[in-house]
Amino acid sequence: MGVKIKKIEYYLPETILDNAGLEKIFPGWNVAKYEKKIGIKQRHIAAPNETALDLAEKACQKVLKDYKKEDIDFLILCTQCPDYFLPTSSCVLQDRLGLGTNVGAFDINLGCSGYIYSLAIAKSFIQSGMANNVLLVTSETYSKFLYPKDRSNRMIFGDGASATIVERSDIDSIAEFSFGTDGRGYQNLIVKNGGAKNPFDPNVAEYEYSPGNATTDNNLYMNGPAIFNFTIEAVPKVVNSVLKANSMQMEDIDHVIFHQANKYMLKYLRTKLDIPKEKFYINMEDAGNTVSSTIPIAIKDCLNEETINTGDKVLVVGFGVGYSWGATIIEF
Numbered sequence: 439m440g441v442k443i444k445k446i447e448y449y450l451p452e453t454i455l456d457n458a459g460l461e462k463i464f465p466g467w468n469v470a471k472y473e474k475k476i477g478i479k480q481r482h483i484a485a486p487n488e489t490a491l492d493l494a495e496k497a498c499q500k501v502l503k504d505y506k507k508e509d510i511d512f513l514i515l516c517t518q519c520p521d522y523f524l525p526t527s528s529c530v531l532q533d534r535l536g537l538g539t540n541v542g543a544f545d546i547n548l549g550c551s552g553y554i555y556s557l558a559i560a561k562s563f564i565q566s567g568m569a570n571n572v573l574l575v576t577s578e579t580y581s582k583f584l585y586p587k588d589r590s591n592r593m594i595f596g597d598g599a600s601a602t603i604v605e606r607s608d609i610d611s612i613a614e615f616s617f618g619t620d621g622r623g624y625q626n627l628i629v630k631n632g633g634a635k636n637p638f639d640p641n642v643a644e645y646e647y648s649p650g651n652a653t654t655d656n657n658l659y660m661n662g663p664a665i666f667n668f669t670i671e672a673v674p675k676v677v678n679s680v681l682k683a684n685s686m687q688m689e690d691i692d693h694v695i696f697h698q699a700n701k702y703m704l705k706y707l708r709t710k711l712d713i714p715k716e717k718f719y720i721n722m723e724d725a726g727n728t729v730s731s732t733i734p735i736a737i738k739d740c741l742n743e744e745t746i747n748t749g750d751k752v753l754v755v756g757f758g759v760g761y762s763w764g765a766t767i768i769e770f
Contacts, residue, residue: 439564439565439606439610440606440607440608440609440610440611441560441561441564441565441604441605441606441607441610441611441612442604442605442607442609442610442611442612443602443603443604443605443611443612443768443770444505444571444603444604444605445501445505445602445603446501446600446601446602446603446734446737446738446741447497447500447501447600447601447738448497448500448598448599448600448601448731448734448735448738449493449496449497449500449598449599449600450482450596450597450598450725450728451482451483451484451485451488451493451597451598452482452485453482453483453484453485454480454481454482454483455480455481455482455483455592456479456480457469457470457473457478457479457480457593460589460592460593463586463589463592464589464650467589467650469593472590472593475700475701475702476593476594476700476701476702477700477701477702477704477720477722477723478593478594478596478700478701478722478723478726478727479723479724480596480723480724480725480726481581481594481595481596481597481725481726482596482597482598482725482726483581483596483597484579484581484582484597488579489519489521489579490517490519490520490521490527490577490578490579490597490599491520491521491527491530491531491534491577493577493579493597493598493599494515494517494527494531494575494576494577494599494601495531495534495535496599497575497577497599497600497601498531498535498573498575498601499535500601501573501601501602501603502535502573502601505603507535507536507537508538509570509571510537510538510541510571510572510573510603511538511540511541511542511569511570511571511572512541512542512543512560512563512568512569512571512572512573513528513531513532513537513541513542513543513544513572513573513575514528514543514544514546514556514559514560514572514573514574514575515527515528515531515543515544515545515546515575515576515577516545516546516548516552516553516555516556516574516575516576516577516730517545517546517547517576517577517578517730518547518548518549518552518578518580518729518730518759519577519578519579519580519582519583520545520547526543526544526545527545528543528544528545528575529543531543531575537573542568542569546559548730548759548760548762549578549627549729549730549758549759549760549762550697550699550729550730550732550756550757550758550759550762551697551730551756551757551758551760551762551763551764552576552729552730552756553574553576553600553730553731553732553733553734553754553756554615554617554733554754554755554756554764554765554766555617555756555762555764556574556576556730557574557602557604557612557615557766558615558617558764558766560572560574560604561604561612564604564605564606570605570606571603571604571605571606572603572604572605573601573602573603574601574602574603574604575599575600575601575602576599576600576729576730576731576734577598577599577600577730577731578597578598578599578728578729578730578731579597580595580596580597580658580729581595581596581597583629583657583658584657584658585644585652585653585654585657585658587644587651587652587653588651588652588653588657588658589650589651590648590650590651590660590662591651591653591658591660593726594700594726594727595658595726595727595728595729596725596726596727596728597728598725598728598731598735599731600731600734600735600738602734611768611769611770612766612767612768612769613680613683613684613766613767613768613769614680614683614684614766614767615680615683615764615765615766616676616679616680616683616764616765616766617676617763617764618672618675618676618761618762618763618764619760619761619762619763620668620672620760620761621760621761622761623664623665623668623760623761624760624761625661626660626661626664626665626668626761627658627659627660627661627665627758627759627760628658628659628759629656629657629658629659630655630656630659631654631655631656632656636655638656639655639656642654642655642656643655647659647661648662665758666703668757668761669699669703669707669757669758670703670706670707670710672757672761672763673696673707673711673755673757673763674707674710674711676755676757676763676764676765677711677753677755677765679765680753680755680765680766680767681753684767686751686767688711688712688713690751691717691751691752691753691767692717692746692750692751692752693717693718693719693740693745693746693750693751693752693753694708694713694717694718694719694752694753694755695719695733695736695737695740695752695753695754695755696733696754696755696756696757697732697733697755697756697757697758698720698721698722698727698728698732698733698735698736699727699732699757699758700722700727701720701722704718704720705720719736719740719745721735721736721739721740729758729759730756733754733756737752737754737768740752741770746770747770748770749769749770750769750770751767751768751769752767752768752769752770753765753766753767754766754767754768
């Protein structure tokens with residue numbers, strides 16, 4: 439019994455914040471310098487009344503076009519931006535899409551590694567016989583967590599959603615997985631307030647976490663240097679682990695798609711792992727870091743550009759908030 443990716447689509451909000459717009463918000467900031475280093479020219483931002491669930495619905499509508507939605511028997515929604523603490527957003531999405539009431543549905547609260555974990559769950563459900571066709575959705579609106587004076591993170595993060603149909607197949611096109619977790623780093627990418635432990639504070643104090651960058655405990659905080667150090671330690675290990683798990687070498691891989699964190703980090707990892715430049719894909723220029731959606735967006739763009747062709751093996755790696763990471767190899 440095998441598993442394959444049948445279709446991928448994504449949706450980006452209509453509102454665009456480009457670097458010229460950021461420069462107007464932060465006069466005197468040399469945005470061009472950061473653009474060259476990070477590799478992002480613009481990002482899509484959800485409207486004030488537009489949620490991750492709205493983006494997810496639009497991505498699903500695209501992927502379900504010309505596909506029998508009655509064939510979907512499981513729905514997985516990966517998001518860290520739910521509309522409500524409860525009920526789960528996937529239940530609301532099932533109703534909005536008009537999927538059958540015999541469909542299983544649940545949310546996954548994971549960020550940059552979320553697509554890999556969700557793909558593994560979809561594969562497991564199909565191989566165990568619990569599902570035949572899984573609708574796997576990622577959707578994030580991190581812009582709603584960003585403090586207006588946090589210029590670095592406003593430069594990096596964009597909003598977006600993806601929808602992937604994972605089907606039962608005669609040939610297994612999704613290989614073995616490797617995963618990792620290190621919760622010791624949880625405070626290095628965090629929104630401290632708003633959950634059960636620390637309620638949202640209407641009188642929260644602003645603080646500067648680096649020169650020119652401010653945030654509050656109600657908003658997202660990211661320790662960039664700590665995240666970088668974690669990444670350059672964890673990613674090479676999981677790449678070697680997933681290659682070993684699948685009895686492959688890098689020479690057997692046609693394309694490598696990492697979570698699109700930022701260009702500087704990706705180029706560093708490519709060099710450290712000695713991955714040929716022609717195999718390594720970077721595409722965050724027009725959408726920024728869309729968290730759990732970066733990998734499926736990159737895959738879809740590669741398919742549209744015919745960079746990925748039938749029979750190609752693609753190594754995909756997700757890593758970030760948690761700390762959490764995972765990798766697998768997909769044959770198209």
